[in-house]
Amino acid sequence: AVLRAVPGAVLGAVPRPPALHRGLAKPAGPRSVRQLREAEEAAPVFQYAGKAAKRKDRVFVWGFCYSGALGVPSFVKPDVGWKKPRRIQATPYRLETEEKISSAACGYGFTLLSSHTTDITKVWGMGLNKDSQLGFQRSIRDRTKGYEYVLEPSPIPLPLEKPQQTRVLQVSCGRAHSLILTDSEGVFTMGNNSYGQCGRKVIEDETYSESHLIHQLKEFDSRVVQVVCGQDHSLFRTKKGAVYACGWGADGQTGLGHYNITSVPTKLHGDIAGVNIIQVSSYGDCCLAVSDEGDVFGWGNSEYLQLASVTETTQVNVPRHLPFKIGKIKEAACGGTGNIVLTEEGNVFVWGYGILGKGPNLIETAVPEMIPPSLFGWSDFSPDIRVAHVRCGLSHFAALTNRGELFVWGKNLRGCLGTGRMEDQYFPWRVTVPGEVVDVACGVDHMVSMVKSFA
Amino acid sequence: LNAAPGRAPRQHVRFLPAPDGTTGLVAARVPVLADHPLVRGPRFRRLKIGAGHRLDTKASGVFVLGIGHGNKLLTHLYNCHLTKVYTVGGLFGKATDDFSDTGNLVEKTTFDHITREKLERIVAVIQGTNHKALLMYSNIDMKTQEAYELAVKGLIRPMGKSPPIITAIRCLQFALPEFQLEIHCLHETQQYLRKIVHEIGLELKSSAVCTQVRRIRDGVFTLDDALLRTQWNLQSIRNAIWDCQLKVKTELEKTLG
Numbered sequence: 121a122v123l124r125a126v127p128g129a130v131l132g133a134v135p136r137p138p139a140l141h142r143g144l145a146k147p148a149g150p151r152s153v154r155q156l157r158e159a160e161e162a163a164p165v166f167q168y169a170g171k172a173a174k175r176k177d178r179v180f181v182w183g184f185c186y187s188g189a190l191g192v193p194s195f196v197k198p199d200v201g202w203k204k205p206r207r208i209q210a211t212p213y214r215l216e217t218e219e220k221i222s223s224a225a226c227g228y229g230f231t232l233l234s235s236h237t238t239d240i241t242k243v244w245g246m247g248l249n250k251d252s253q254l255g256f257q258r259s260i261r262d263r264t265k266g267y268e269y270v271l272e273p274s275p276i277p278l279p280l281e282k283p284q285q286t287r288v289l290q291v292s293c294g295r296a297h298s299l300i301l302t303d304s305e306g307v308f309t310m311g312n313n314s315y316g317q318c319g320r321k322v323i324e325d326e327t328y329s330e331s332h333l334i335h336q337l338k339e340f341d342s343r344v345v346q347v348v349c350g351q352d353h354s355l356f357r358t359k360k361g362a363v364y365a366c367g368w369g370a371d372g373q374t375g376l377g378h379y380n381i382t383s384v385p386t387k388l389h390g391d392i393a394g395v396n397i398i399q400v401s402s403y404g405d406c407c408l409a410v411s412d413e414g415d416v417f418g419w420g421n422s423e424y425l426q427l428a429s430v431t432e433t434t435q436v437n438v439p440r441h442l443p444f445k446i447g448k449i450k451e452a453a454c455g456g457t458g459n460i461v462l463t464e465e466g467n468v469f470v471w472g473y474g475i476l477g478k479g480p481n482l483i484e485t486a487v488p489e490m491i492p493p494s495l496f497g498w499s500d501f502s503p504d505i506r507v508a509h510v511r512c513g514l515s516h517f518a519a520l521t522n523r524g525e526l527f528v529w530g531k532n533l534r535g536c537l538g539t540g541r542m543e544d545q546y547f548p549w550r551v552t553v554p555g556e557v558v559d560v561a562c563g564v565d566h567m568v569s570m571v572k573s574f575a
Numbered sequence: 576l577n578a579a580p581g582r583a584p585r586q587h588v589r590f591l592p593a594p595d596g597t598t599g600l601v602a603a604r605v606p607v608l609a610d611h612p613l614v615r616g617p618r619f620r621r622l623k624i625g626a627g628h629r630l631d632t633k634a635s636g637v638f639v640l641g642i643g644h645g646n647k648l649l650t651h652l653y654n655c656h657l658t659k660v661y662t663v664g665g666l667f668g669k670a671t672d673d674f675s676d677t678g679n680l681v682e683k684t685t686f687d688h689i690t691r692e693k694l695e696r697i698v699a700v701i702q703g704t705n706h707k708a709l710l711m712y713s714n715i716d717m718k719t720q721e722a723y724e725l726a727v728k729g730l731i732r733p734m735g736k737s738p739p740i741i742t743a744i745r746c747l748q749f750a751l752p753e754f755q756l757e758i759h760c761l762h763e764t765q766q767y768l769r770k771i772v773h774e775i776g777l778e779l780k781s782s783a784v785c786t787q788v789r790r791i792r793d794g795v796f797t798l799d800d801a802l803l804r805t806q807w808n809l810q811s812i813r814n815a816i817w818d819c820q821l822k823v824k825t826e827l828e829k830t831l832g
Contacts, residue, residue, distance in 0.1 A: 160680050165668075167685045169780035479723030492727045497703065499729060501743045501759075523699045547723045550707050556696060574700070575693050575780045 169575060176573045177220045179233070180212035180553055183566025184534040187229040189247035190566060191215050193271040208535035210542070212553050212569065217244070217273060221570055226513070226563025227293025227349070230254060233273055233568070234288040234300065242288040243300055244273035251296040251328040253311035266330040276300075278308055279334055293563075294349030296328075301347045306338035307356065315352045316383030317367030337385060340364060350402035350420075356385055361396030363388045363409060363439075371405040372437030373420035379437060390438035392417050403512055403562075404456035409439065414448030416461060417441050424457040424473035428486035444469075444488055453512035458530075460517050461488065466506035468496075474515055477529040480546045495548045496527055513562030519548060524556030526569065534565040576809060577617040584610035625649050628659065628793055631765040633675060636661070636790030637801045645816075648823060655830040656734055657794035658742050658759045663785060665772040667752040670782035674769035678784075686781040691749040697778050698744050698756065701771070705741040709761075712737040732761070739763035741771070753786070795822045 151159070185195035185206050192213065193199070195206040219235040230247025232254070245254030250268050255276040257267040278300065280286050290301040297311030297318055309318035312328050320335045337356075346357040353367025353374055364385040365374040372379060375388045392409055395417070399410040405421035418427045419439045430440045447463040458472030469488035470476040476483075477491050496519065498505045509520040516530025516537060527548040528537045535542060538551045555571035585607045590600035608614060625646035627639030641649040667686035671678030712733040715722045725731045733740065743759040758768060769785035776783025791798050800819055802811055 160669075160683075163680060163683050165683045165685060169688045170685075171688050173688050173780070479720045480718055481720045494727055494729055497706065499743075501745065502699075502702075524696070525699075525703050543718065546718060547726055549710075550703050552704050552707065574697055574778060575688070 173575065175575065177558075178555055178571045178573060179215045179217050179221050179224070180555075180569045180571055181215050181231075181566065182209045182212050182538040183536040183563070184229075185209055187247050187566075188269045188271040189226070189229055189231045189563065191231065191233075191246040191271070191273045196269075196271050208542075210535040210538065211540045212538055212551065215273070215568075223288070223290045224559070224561040224568045224570060225291045225293040225298070225349075226561045226566060226568055227253065227298060228295045228351075228514075228564050230270075230293060230298075231561075231563070231566070231568055232276075232291040232293055232298055232300070234291045236287055236289075238284055238287060240283050241275040242286075243276045243278065243291060245276050245298075246270045246273050249329075251312040252331040252333075253293070253296055253298045255310050255334060256330060256332045268329065276310075278302075279336070280305055289345075290347060292347045292349040292354075294354070295351045297349065297352075297354070299347040299349055299354055301344055303343075306336055306340075307344055307347055309335045309337060309354070312352075313383075315368035316381050317349075317352050317354050319354065319366050319383070319385050321383050322381065340385065341387070346400060348400050348402050348407075350407060351404050353402075354385070355400050355402055355407060357397055357400045357409075361398070361412070363392060363397055363400055369437065370435075371421040372435040373402070373405045373407055375407065375419040375437060375439050377438050379435070388419075388439055390417075390419070391441040392439045399451060401453045401512070403454055403514060406454050406459065408452040408454050408459060408461075410449055410452050410461075414450070414464065415441060416444065416449050416452055418459075425484055425486040426454075426457075426459050426472045446488055446490070451510055453510050453517075455512035455517065455530075456514040458512070458515075458517070460510045460512055460519075462507055462510045462519075466508075467491075467493065468507050468510060468519060470517070475530045475544055475546055477517060477547055491548065496521055497523075497525060497550075509559070511560055511562050513567065514564045516545075516562065518560050518562050518567070520557055520560060524558070524572075526551045526553060526557040526560060528567075536563070536565045536567055538567060576619050581612075581618050627652065629764070630790060631788065633677075634765040634788040634790065636788075637793045637796050637798060638790075639793050639796050642812075642816075648827070651827050651831060652794055652823070654734075655794065655826065656732055656761060657826070657830075658761055659763070659790060659794070660792035661758045661760070661765075661768060662747065662787070662789045662791055663756045663758055663768050663772060664787035665754050665756070665775070665783045666786050667754070667776060667779075667781055667783050669784045670773065670776065671784050674766070674773040674785055676784045676786050682782055684781045686752055686779075689751065689779050689781060691746065693779055694749060694754060694775070695746055697775055698746055701741060701775075702744050705744075708738075708740050709733065709742060712740065737762055739767045795819070795826050 181190040194203055219237050221233045222236040223234045225232045232245050234243045249270050257270050257274055259265045259267050286302045286305050288302050292299045300308040316322050318335050319337045340358050342359040344356050345359050348355040350373055356364040364387050366382045366385045369379050374382050376386055396412045397409045398412045401408050406426045407420045409417045417439045419436045422436055423434045427436050446469050449461050450464050451462040453460050457474045458476055460470045468491045471485050471488045473484040506522045507519045508522045511518040519527045528551055529545045529548045532544050539549055555573045558570045558572055560569040586604050587607055588602055589605050591603050593599050593601045623643055625641040630638050670682045672681055710731055713731045739762050741760045745757055747757050748755040765788045768788055772783050772785040
């Protein structure tokens with residue numbers, strides 16, 4: 121009976137002191153204004169962008185993917201199981217590049233990107249390479265063969281004398297050839313030369329695929345400042361304001377007064393002899409040149425009424441002055457069947473054949489028609505919106521405003537407009553790009569844009 | 576209202592017995608007893624007041640009301656889909672859970688890298704994408720000539736249900752950390768505008784809260800037509816209705832035909 125255990129007590133232990141009283145914790149009520157203010161002031165401040173944060177340069181691509189011209193390999197050959205091959209990229213897609221791209225050009229199923237750097241790799245190419253328009257891309261599997269399709273932006277090795285000093289200024293692409301303009305080593309040409317468009321003598325039965333040949337052109341009257349590729353011809357504009365041409369001439373697009381092939385760049389005369397030309401443009405078989413006084417000259421194919429204001433013939437092989445009374449012209453762009461010019465006041469004029477941008481009723485016109493500025497976002501609320509640049513693809517047009525917005529219209533071939541829809545666009549429509557569009561290059565079925573981020 | 580003189584009582588012809596006491600009836604024109612004020616009671620016991628587009632408790636500004644038969648005009652005005660104009664004030668540096676400055680703090684950020692130019696660029700892009708939405712929700716086939724003509728004149732507008740669309744937006748004032756925007760919009764709520772302020776802050780790599788939302792125009796009604804709290808009396812209400820009648824009528828005729 122003595123050893124009966126007291127509940128909770130050990131035999132012989134010191135009796136415990138009375139248990140400490142624990143008050144129940146008060147639940148946290150709503151914080152008073154002072155507590156809130158103090159908590160707010162004590163909160164940490166995050167910095168996402170410092171005071172000297174720079175805007176980043178980005179490249180966006182959209183259009184037909186299977187040729188590899190967009191430079192995203194997973195569109196053609198998915199790298200992960202859940203991805204499916206994508207035939208068309210209908211909205212702008214970001215392309216990661218190592219360097220800041222200063223110039224881009226879209227050809228017929230391939231793209232060239234170039235940077236202003238002095239590193240060894242200055243030009244990247246992707247897309248079709250069946251005529252070596254992207255140079256020789258050595259295949260990894262078989263070191264003697266080259267790739268026919270390049271799916272990723274791959275560096276193009278140029279035979280430069282001073283590779284760490286020369287800078288690439290501009291690139292241009294045609295149907296199966298491409299031109300690269302450098303600042304001190306002339307123009308490099310690659311690709312198909314069956315019509316002499318690369319500026320070298322035509323060799324019969326030459327195989328152009330897997331060719332290592334990159335030709336260099338240096339003999340011009342002064343430094344070349346702009347190169348433009350038409351479908352199968354090339355145009356060079358020099359610092360003195362002269363224009364040289366070579367390539368196919370059956371539509372008179374070389375402007376040399378005959379309809380034959382030219383395999384050496386030859387100077388153009390006609391109405392532009394002695395005129396200081398500040399811009400040349402071509403993409404199909406028609407060419408336009410703008411002089412420093414605001415006049416526009418045209419030559420080449422006129423089957424679609426592009427030059428019908430001066431002549432009834434369907435081919436013009438000598439540059440002719442186009443007497444348009446629309447004001448001083450700042451920039452011109454030629455497409456396959458339609459032409460577009462931009463005047464000093466910021467007005468946009470179109471003429472030719474196809475979807476010109478003034479609704480479905482305007483199919484063809486020989487005289488330039490103005491596109492109302494309200495379609496580009498101009499209104500009483502924002503009266504200082506102007507179109508800054510115009511560009512042309514084979515059957516569509518693009519316009520850039522001074523606020524960095526991109527407007528496209530024309531035939532929506534395989535999603536090249538980038539609007540997200542597959543229908544043709546009959547009047548200028550905004551493309552939503554997450555950034556300020558600085559420049560855009562239009563091809564047949566794809567487009568590339570250089571964009572600066574917002575903040 | 577009940578004190579104002581009402582309609583005169585109706586009169587009818589009754590055959591009353593002759594006053595002289597002789598037999599026969601005499602036709603007399605007497606007021607109808609049912610129209611007597613003591614029988615009828617006060618003319619107005621309740622007023623039907625309808626509200627136009629909603630306004631938050633945290634927002635202020637023009638609020639359109641309809642009285643009695645005017646409620647029918649409210650539905651017509653709604654179907655006109657006219658734009659409303661707001662002045663929205665914002666503050667950089669804070670992000671809260673309900674996007675206004677009275678909410679719970681989520682994050683604080685720096686904002687010294689923000690310039691007026693960056694803000695205007697973002698605001699222009701918002702206007703551009705919303706302009707695209709305007710054309711898309713207006714349910715017009717883009718391939719027709721009339722769509723082109725309406726787009727040139729700028730008259731394309733959604734005439735049915737659509738998500739909130741901003742037709743125009745611009746920066747009125749900019750003094751770090753505060754800024755003020757003027758927003759013209761359709762089918763919106765004030766919380767949507769606060770969310771836009773928050774998203775502008777995010778796009779500028781910082782954060783923003785909305786301090787003030789004030790509606791300065793609702794269709795045809797502007798701040799000048801609005802009555803202040805001190806003016807909520809019968810006389811001013813009557814004058815306001817009278818002044819706005821013509822404006823509302825012309826607008827309805829122009830839009831709905």
